[in-house]
Amino acid sequence: MKNNLWIVLLLVVLIPSNVHGEYMEPVDTYMERAIVLEVEEGEVIEEVEGILTQVQYVKLEIISGKYKGKIFETENHLSDNIAYDIVVKKGDKVVVGIEEYDDDLVEVYVSDYARQNYIFYLLGLFVLLIIVIGREKGIKAVITLAITIFMIMKVLLPLMLKGINPIPISVLVSIGVTIITIFLIGGINSKSISAIVGTSSGVIISGLIAYFVGSQVRLTGLSAEEATMLMYIPQGVDFDFRGLLFSGIILGALGAIMDVGMSIASSIEEIHNANENLTKRELFNSGMNVGKDIMGTMTNTLILAYTGSSIPLLLLFMAYETSMIKIINLDIIATEIVRSLSGSIGLVLTIPLTALISTVLIKRDKVEKMSK
Structure with missing residues (x-):
């Protein structure tokens, strides 16, 4: 022993x-x-x-x-x-x-x-194509992209991580990104101002609709696994998960809405330059005609983008023959529906808003030039 x-x-x-x-x-x-x-x-x-x-x-x-x-x-x-x-x-x-x-x-x-090398190759190709095809505008586009990434990584996310309400800072960052992007690409003029006001209005409307409908249907903001994991981060921040959801909706819609706003403002300016004798109504209707063509494809863009990210989930529902009533009322599906539809509504309303503002500003500039 x-x-x-x-x-x-x-x-x-x-x-x-x-x-x-x-x-x-x-x-x-x-x-x-x-x-x-x-x-x-x-x-x-x-x-x-x-x-x-x-x-x-x-x-x-x-x-x-x-x-x-x-x-x-x-x-x-x-x-x-x-x-x-x-x-x-x-x-x-x-x-x-x-x-x-x-x-x-x-x-x-x-x-x-280690995936980073090919990611950097892809990024390099993307930047190269923008510069080669866009020339001076392409260089400006790359600069605005860098500014957008900086605003998100160094302003938006750190403020959220401090527990600040994500909705107002998302709106402010979105408007800031819109102003910098459009002024840098299009210069400081009536066209850019119209695009900024139209885009900002569309984004705010999209956010308000998402907030109202999301509150009515009691979206939790916890449908994504990553959101749930935020409850256990070492910083111990008490997140407003519903606010994070609406913040994501605002940012997700911004790109498409900005594209539409700038396209409508540019179209109206070109139409006016081609025929300065058009009345305000005729110029507005011309912008709306262009907008109607854009509307069909851009709404599809948002819907398809959100649907594409949910394909595995949709396949699961189809494989198990889940009833449509249950599918629509699931938090994760209702979240994606509200996200895509509110973004699309904001996009659609951006068209008449931008067309109206652009028409008013262009005709005002013409009157000021004639009076000098």
Whole structure:
């Protein structure tokens, strides 16, 4: 008995503490890129209820950050689920998590595939085509895109993360983006002012409709999994999830509504320049005719964009022959319907608003020129 006791004590002393590293809290964690050097496939094991598991023994080299050039060996556990498995092979570039523990212990695990290179290639192609085709206007378009991203990442999202009501700041950011974009692309003139007022009005109307209808049908704003996860973030912010939903609706509709507003204002200006003798009514009707053609395609754009993101869900409903009454009344489906229809209504109302404002301003400018 004494011998056994001494053996146990000796093992406790001799076993290094880092064996228990997986139960310890890491001192620091990094996400870096790595390249797979070697992969050895482990044996496939069948666990409970037919679930297959496998381990890949991976040797990889870190190619970024603090441990650049270092080589590590790690185990990549697979669970026979393509949604979560990161199956690697030699030569793959991956994102790895690096965890530092006390006593200089470092653990590395495969987190995801490194996709950023091709994303940057695609972005580069997009920017190049805009500049080549648009020339000076294309360069301005790239600048406005950068400003929009900056406004969202550095203004809108940080303010939301502080718990500020998302609806007013979304409206203000949307109007700010609209003003900067249209003035930079079209210059400071009657056409741009008309497009800004028409676009801003359409976005605000879209948001108000979404807010009213969403409140009446009791949308929670928690239909997306990401929204639910926000309840557990370390900042402990008490989010207004319904407000976040309406904020998303406003931003989602902004692009299409801005496109329509600028198209109508530009069309009316070109028609007026071609025939300055047209009356206000004739000029307004010409703008409305152009708007009617745009309306059919742009409303489809919004509806198809929102439907496209819900295809897997719609297929599930079809596969299980879910009743239409249940489908329409589900929070997640009602959210998408309100989102797409309110955005489309705002888009449609932007056409007469922009046409009216543009007609009034252009005719006013003509009168001022003639009086000089």
